Amino acid sequence: MRTRKNLFTGIAAASLLAIAAPIANQQVSAAQSVSSTKKLSKNAYVYNAEGKRVKNYVLKSGKTVKVIGTITIGKKKFYKIGKNQYVIANNFVPAKKYSAIKxxxxxxxxxxxxxxKYVSAGTTIKSLGIKTIKGQKYLKIGKDQYVRLSNLTLITPPTQPISANTNPNNNQKPSQPVNNTQPSSSTAAPSVPSAGTTAPSAPSNPISSSNNDFNSWNTDDDGDLYTIVSNDILIYDKDGNHVLGKFLNKGYKFYQSDINKIVNINGTEYYELDLFDEDYYIKASDLNGKSKLPAPATNGEFTEDQKLISGQQAKYPNGYDIGTKYDLSSKKNRSAYDYAYRTAFAVVNDSRSSSNDLKRAMSELSTAYNNLDGKKIQLSGTKEDFEDNSYTLTAKEKADILALANKVTDSTNAHFSDNSTITYTIDNQFKHMTLLYLADFKASQYVSQKEIDDFKQKIKDKYKYGYDIGDKYSLSSPDARKAYDDAFKNSQVGTWMTVKQFNKIKNNLIAAYNNLDGVRVSIAGNQDDYTSGAYQLTDKEKTDILALVNKAEGATDAHFSESDHIEFSRDGKNQKTEIIYFISFNKNVAPASKNEFDDLKELLSSTYKSTYDLGALYMFSSKKAKDEYSSAYYSATKIVANNASSSLAISKAKSDLQKAYKQLDGKAVLINTDFYNFKNYKLTDQEKHDILALVNKCEGATDATFSKDEKSINYTFDGRLWTTETSYYVDYKY
Incomplete structure (x- = not known):
């Protein structure tokens, strides 16, 4: 059995660690509706919209299926065949056909x-797929059966090319160029001898070389000539330059059939290898076991170059770590950098690399890096202006952005699908990227600490918490108060804000404050006159007060209920408030004249005396009359003592005193005895009646009764039992 192990090392191995991320993470595939029927070219699994296989659901090869749409799941194209049912599109593509070259x-x-087992030269083979095995591409021709793709030529290109690798970083050449000369169109199955039969022997020496005697090589069980590579061998390109990072490894079992042909490059014999997709060569003389690799670079050289491509401080990092310079370069330049990076990565991590290898690899990487020209379009407006539509892209900015999008995506039809999304097509599929991926807005201006401090001081001094403002807030409408409350609550600011954001908050608060219009109704009287009742509200003042209550309380039915209260309804409930909260007083009322003050003082000392000085007149009057006179007298004494009292207040005091004084009618009950004989005097029934009536009148009672000896009287007032002397209520006949 012919086993291929340790063929070569280098770029292929390193590429697994160094594939740069494409711009695809900014792209979204859009579903497209189609309606057609297609025939399956192979058995096909059915998947759901998440790309997961539907259990026990397989469509057989040759089945005709109605296709109702297309969608991309992950990186694969699927055809929609039913509700949440999808089949990989490749299952419908007509299979490629190849002809065996040898x-x-x-x-x-x-x-x-x-x-x-083998396929004879000229046999037509139907492709079941392409698979890379140990760095080489093979064509699948049956279950676990593969033929080297390099030994085949394509007969019928498919109507819709299928890429085995959709990674934009893939920089490999096609496995086999299309042959314009069409071989026989025979569709016969490959010739695969059954087990136990003997395949025809290969020619023992189909080629000859001045550097190697193939007849001295070993022969395997199948009759194929081979030799064991005794030293690592350099691999070259068609110009005789060492392909960086590629070697034919020591110990490799090299067959004569691995040689396509012998060529002469710059006077030296080379073997063109049948091992790779590319045109690679080895020197014929290197198979004689005497070849040596150039001296490897020093440890210091390896270390210095490794630092340039690895770690956080790398000068030439992996593509996706570079950022905009890489991301917004053309696809061609990105691919060139990816290839140069993979090559350099392989070279600096292979101890066989020479100083010249390192220099070449790093020089090519530096050139590829310098060719990266990704740069965002600089816009003339800020992001916040763009978002609130106060700034729109200019025609030139739009043109520059679309040109950059076409360059980055290798497209030709990029266009704006909305203000901030660019749409383009790749392989007949719509894809999208955001404006921010391609352009930078003008930097916003941020507010200074001084502006913040000044505004906070304003809040402390003027734009306070609602009810701390006073009437301007509390007597405004509920809507105006709420607007101010919201603006005040959102007035938190800091230097992290842009000037535009700061001004919006500040202006909102100022506007809400200015919309507060609460102000009391100004009445013509001063507070003393109003409180004492000397001043009575005018009809206009009453109308204005009720309008203010309706506005401030969000009501419509405010009305006066008492002399100093207003009632209204709100939210279905009756409410009550005091008038004094809605009025302001006239502080400019002139005081009364000296004569007016003197006249009132005279009345208080002569006629309208204190309750004590009035004696029985006050004492034996009704409780109501006494209360009214006490109030009028107390009010008058306050007014006369206040030098600012108005003429209206003094006039009202006189009027109230006069009225209250007239209500006083106190007089003791006259009994028919003198003081000295009262102790033994027996009251008449009329005298008893009059005395009890007087007690009830002046004490505000209704149940006055004599004690057993008639010398005292009991009565109830405010729920309490009181006792008084009978003699207190009588006058004697002398």
Whole structure:
């Protein structure tokens, strides 16, 4: 059995660690509706919209299926065939057909040759897919059966090319160029001898070389000539330059059939290898076991170059770590950098690399890096202006952005699908990227600490918490108060804000404050006159007060309920408030004249005396009359003592005193005895009646009764039992 192990090392191995991320993470595939029927070219699994296989659901090869749409799941194209049912599109594509250029052995999926099995030259083969095995591409022709793609030529290109690798970083050449000369269109199955039969022997010496005697090589069980590579061998390109990072490894079992042909490059004999997709060569003389690799670079050289491409401080990092310079370069320049990076990564991590290899690899990487020209379009407006539509892109900015999008995506039809999204097509599929991926807005201006401090001081001094403002807030409408409350609540500011954001908050608060219009109704009287009742509200003042209550309380039915209260309804409930909260007083009322003050003082000392000085007149009057006179007298004494009292207040005091004084009618009950004989005096029934009536009147009672000896009287007032002397209420006849 012919086993291929350790063929070569270098770029292929390193590429697994160094594939740069494409711009695809900014792209979204859009579903497209189609309606057609297609025939399956192979058995096909059915998947759901998440790309997960539907259990026990397989469509057989040759089945005609109605296709109702297309969608991309992950990186694969699917056809929609039903509700949440999808089939990979490749299952419908007509299979490629190839013709074997020469006798080609058949291998399994591990790259091991299946003994005695091969495909004869000229045989037409139907492709079941392409698979890379140990760095080489193979064509699948059956279950676990593969033939080297390099031994085949394409007969019928498919109507819709299928890429085995959709990574934009893939910089490999096609496995086999299209042959314009069409071989026979025979569709016969490959010739695969059954087990136990012997395949025809290969020619023992189909080619000859001045550097190697192939007849001295070993022969395997199948009759193929081979030799074991005794030293690592350099691999070259068609110009005789060492392909960086590629070697034919020591110990490799090299077959004569691995040689396509012998060529002369710059006077030196080379073997063109049948091992790679590219045109690679080795020097014929290197197979004689005497070749030596150039001296490897020093440890210091390796270390210095490794630092340039690895770690956080790398000068030439992996593509996706570079950022805009890489991301917004053309696809061609990105691919060139990816290839140069993979090559350099392989070279600096292979101890066989020479100083010249390192220099070449790093020089090519530096050139590829310098060719990256990704740069965002600089816009003339800020992001916040763009978002609130106060700034729109200019015609030139739009043109520059679309040109950059076409350059980055290798497209030609990029266009704006909305203000901030660019749409383009790749492989007939719509894709999208955001404006921010391609352009930078003008930097916003941020507010200074001084502006913040000044505004906070304003809030402390003027734009306070609502009810701390006073009437301007509390007597405004509910809507105006709410607007101010919201603006005040959102007035938190800091230097992290842009000037535009700061001004919006500040202006909102100022506007809300200015919309507060609460102000009391100004009445003509001063507070003393109003409180004492000397001043009575005018009809206009009453109307204005009710309008203010309706506005401030959000009501419509405010009305006066008492002399100092207003009632209204709100939210279905009756409410009550005091008038004094809605009025302001006239502080400019002139005081009364000296004569007016003197006249009132005279009345208080002569006629309208204190309750004590009035004696029985006050004492034995009704409780109501006494209360009214006490109030009028107390008010008058306050007014006369206040030098600012108005003429209206003094006039009202006189009027109230006069009215209250007239209500006083107190007089003791006259009994028919003198003071000295009262102790033994027996009251008449009329005298008893009059005395009890007087007690009830002046004490505000209704149940006055004599004690057993008639010398005292009991009565109830405010729920309490009181006792008084009978003699207090009588006058004696002398």
């Amino acid at each position: 006798k080609s052995y058949i291998y399994n999926s591990a790259g091991q040759r299946i003994s005695k």
